[in-house]
Amino acid sequence: MVSPVIQLENFQFRWPLAQQDCLDIDSLVVMPGEHVFLHGPSGSGKSTLLGILGGVHIPQTGAVTILGQQLNLLKGTARDRFRADHIGFLFQQFNLIPYLSVLENVLLPCRFSQYRRNNIKGDMAQEAHRLLKALDIHADLWLRPVTALSVGQQQRVAAARALIGKPEIIIADEPTSSLDAQRQRAFLDLLMQECATASATLMFVSHDQRLAASFDRKVALDEINRVSRQT
Amino acid sequence: MSMKYLLVLAARSAWNRKLTLGLTVMAVALSVTLLLGVERLREQAHKGFSLSVSGTDLIVGARTSPVQLMLYAVFRVGEATNNISWSSYEKLAQQPLVAWSVPISLGDSHHGFPVLGTNQDYFKHYHYGDNLALRFAAGRPFSSTFDTVLGAEVAERLGYKLGSRITLSHGMGLGGLPEHKDKPFVVTGILKPTGTPVDRTVHVSLEAISAIHLDWAGGIQPPGFHIPQEYVRKFDLQPKEITAALIGLKSRAAVFRVQRAVNENKDEALLAVMPGVALEQLWQVVGVAEKSLLAVSVIVVVVSLSGLVAVIMAGLNERRRELAILRSVGAQPREILMLLTYEGVFVTLAGIVIGLALLSGVTIGAAPIMQEKFGVAMTMSLPSIGEFKLMGAVMLIGLLASLLPAYRAYRLSLADGLTPRV
Numbered sequence: 269m270v271s272p273v274i275q276l277e278n279f280q281f282r283w284p285l286a287q288q289d290c291l292d293i294d295s296l297v298v299m300p301g302e303h304v305f306l307h308g309p310s311g312s313g314k315s316t317l318l319g320i321l322g323g324v325h326i327p328q329t330g331a332v333t334i335l336g337q338q339l340n341l342l343k344g345t346a347r348d349r350f351r352a353d354h355i356g357f358l359f360q361q362f363n364l365i366p367y368l369s370v371l372e373n374v375l376l377p378c379r380f381s382q383y384r385r386n387n388i389k390g391d392m393a394q395e396a397h398r399l400l401k402a403l404d405i406h407a408d409l410w411l412r413p414v415t416a417l418s419v420g421q422q423q424r425v426a427a428a429r430a431l432i433g434k435p436e437i438i439i440a441d442e443p444t445s446s447l448d449a450q451r452q453r454a455f456l457d458l459l460m461q462e463c464a465t466a467s468a469t470l471m472f473v474s475h476d477q478r479l480a481a482s483f484d485r486k487v488a489l490d491e492i493n494r495v496s497r498q499t
Numbered sequence: 500m501s502m503k504y505l506l507v508l509a510a511r512s513a514w515n516r517k518l519t520l521g522l523t524v525m526a527v528a529l530s531v532t533l534l535l536g537v538e539r540l541r542e543q544a545h546k547g548f549s550l551s552v553s554g555t556d557l558i559v560g561a562r563t564s565p566v567q568l569m570l571y572a573v574f575r576v577g578e579a580t581n582n583i584s585w586s587s588y589e590k591l592a593q594q595p596l597v598a599w600s601v602p603i604s605l606g607d608s609h610h611g612f613p614v615l616g617t618n619q620d621y622f623k624h625y626h627y628g629d630n631l632a633l634r635f636a637a638g639r640p641f642s643s644t645f646d647t648v649l650g651a652e653v654a655e656r657l658g659y660k661l662g663s664r665i666t667l668s669h670g671m672g673l674g675g676l677p678e679h680k681d682k683p684f685v686v687t688g689i690l691k692p693t694g695t696p697v698d699r700t701v702h703v704s705l706e707a708i709s710a711i712h713l714d715w716a717g718g719i720q721p722p723g724f725h726i727p728q729e730y731v732r733k734f735d736l737q738p739k740e741i742t743a744a745l746i747g748l749k750s751r752a753a754v755f756r757v758q759r760a761v762n763e764n765k766d767e768a769l770l771a772v773m774p775g776v777a778l779e780q781l782w783q784v785v786g787v788a789e790k791s792l793l794a795v796s797v798i799v800v801v802v803s804l805s806g807l808v809a810v811i812m813a814g815l816n817e818r819r820r821e822l823a824i825l826r827s828v829g830a831q832p833r834e835i836l837m838l839l840t841y842e843g844v845f846v847t848l849a850g851i852v853i854g855l856a857l858l859s860g861v862t863i864g865a866a867p868i869m870q871e872k873f874g875v876a877m878t879m880s881l882p883s884i885g886e887f888k889l890m891g892a893v894m895l896i897g898l899l900a901s902l903l904p905a906y907r908a909y910r911l912s913l914a915d916g917l918t919p920r921v
Contacts, residue, residue, distance in 0.1 A: 352829020380829030
């Protein structure tokens with residue numbers, strides 16, 4: 269029997285000093301290799317949920333289990349290591365460290381995670397080259413500063429960074445919202461293809477329903493979140 | 500996560516902001532230059548002071564306090580309350596352990612500069628600094644009664660050359676003093692600068708001191724009583740008493756024995772002091788001024804380091820995104836703390852190194868002027884222990900100061916998580 273990659277059970281999360289809960293979710297289970305489209309209007313707590321999956325925020329009640337590990341039982345340092353080992357993050361924009369080269373940016377997770385370093389058979393730089401090539405970043409750009417890149421190129425470099433060292437989960441938070449429609453399509457295809465190659469689970473967060481079609485599973489956050497909102 | 504990679508990250512990040520951080524480095528560097536410069540001058544001044552006399556084992560005068568004796572015998576400040584008799588001096592000079600002795604006689608002045616009566620041995624045995632002998636910029640030691648040798652500052656300030664004629668005043672001080680104007684002196688020698696009280700001294704022979712006072716009694720020249728200059732040679736110019744004597748011993752090991760013998764002398768109340776010890780006591784008093792100068796430059800360093808804190812703090816908000824990215828790829832808040840601490844340490848370290856380099860440059864540039872004008876030898880050498888201590892202290896304060904923005908970054912990265920709420 270295959271065990272779930274992400275398992276949220278009956279949890280509530282409230283920001284410090286807030287009057288009411290931000291998230292109150294009964295259950296969310298994601299199986300290995302699934303590509304999940306998580307959508308919801310802005311302010312529905314998408315980013316907070318990702319913070320919880322990444323172990324940055326800890327829910328007040330309930331359990332968050334990632335890859336069989338209950339995150340709220342880990343200490344801060346261990347949660348940081350767990351995140352670095354098993355989750356690749358990809359954000360809306362400004363994903364890259366401006367003073368590092370393209371290649372150095374891609375290699376960053378390997379600097380912080382022994383696990384992801386060990387997942388690479390052979391040379392780290394060669395693996396980075398392979399990913400960059402697969403994500404259509406020309407070799408001329410690899411040693412250039414990231415500021416020389418277009419926004420679309422930057423997002424693909426960030427994707428390579430999220431994928432390097434084969435983390436089991438890729439969390440992408442509105443990664444296409446700074447791209448035009450045509451590039452969104454191309455980027456999404458590349459990302460999904462590479463996730464499939466690495467057999468990684470993809471959590472794709474967006475408020476843009478047009479992208480949902482490519483996903484085999486769609487989750488609407490405001491449907492599973494029991495917190496009633498005044499709008 | 501290796502420490503080494505954090506260092507690389509910190510360096511790359513700092514380089515990315517090189518303009519603002521560079522200005523901060525310069526501020527720290529200048530304050531370090533000032534601090535070390537003051538410390539170096541202070542050490543030089545102390546060294547110069549404690550080497551105002553060197554090679555002299557004992558200074559002997561009438562019984563008084565050691566500091567008092569040093570004040571008038573070496574620095575020509577104040578007046579001797581008592582003199583020592585010529586016979587006591589002669590007995591002392593003939594002791595078997597004594598290698599050489601130089602008698603000195605004070606009491607007169609020239610335009611506020613003290614006049615020192617001595618003999619030619621003074622130019623041979625009076626050493627200063629690192630056992631340096633007096634050297635002549637022009638001329639030679641006095642040979643006849645009304646010859647005089649000027650210290651470098653006297654000659655420069657009063658514009659005297661070889662052959663200038665000067666008259667001496669009776670007593671020490673400025674203005675209103677009776678003049679020995681019937682007996683002028685001729686400048687036969689001018690000394691090179693030494694950075695010691697010698698520069699401010701007018702040297703004449705002991706016989707000259709006797710000669711100008713032949714027709715004086717009780718501090719004035721009695722009216723109608725005058726011995727013209729050309730007749731003084733007919734008188735016995737052997738001094739009856741002197742103010743003090745510099746003593747050199749055949750063996751330094753005998754210094755305590757001779758000192759005790761002098762201090763226990765039955766015929767006349769005498770005092771022998773070791774110049775090094777007494778100068779050190781005196782420095783305790785006059786060194787306070789330099790200490791307060793050092794205190795001011797310490798404040799300048801603290802101000803420049805608070806500038807460093809302000810610059811790093813101000814930059815933090817723009818770097819929240821960067822810190823969040825690092826968190827998302829696995830950096831722990833503790834590592835964010837270290838990253839920011841490294842930055843402050845880099846800036847402080849760079850400031851210290853550049854400050855030291857600047858100081859060395861200034862030292863090299865100023866050395867010839869210092870040597871020529873003040874007789875202070877500024878040598879290029881490794882920083883002294885005192886300077887190393889100061890640099891260590893600056894480093895420590897820099898480290899503590901950089902913990903402030905580092906702690907703020909730590910708090911921010913805890914609060915921001917992966918998505919900075921800017």
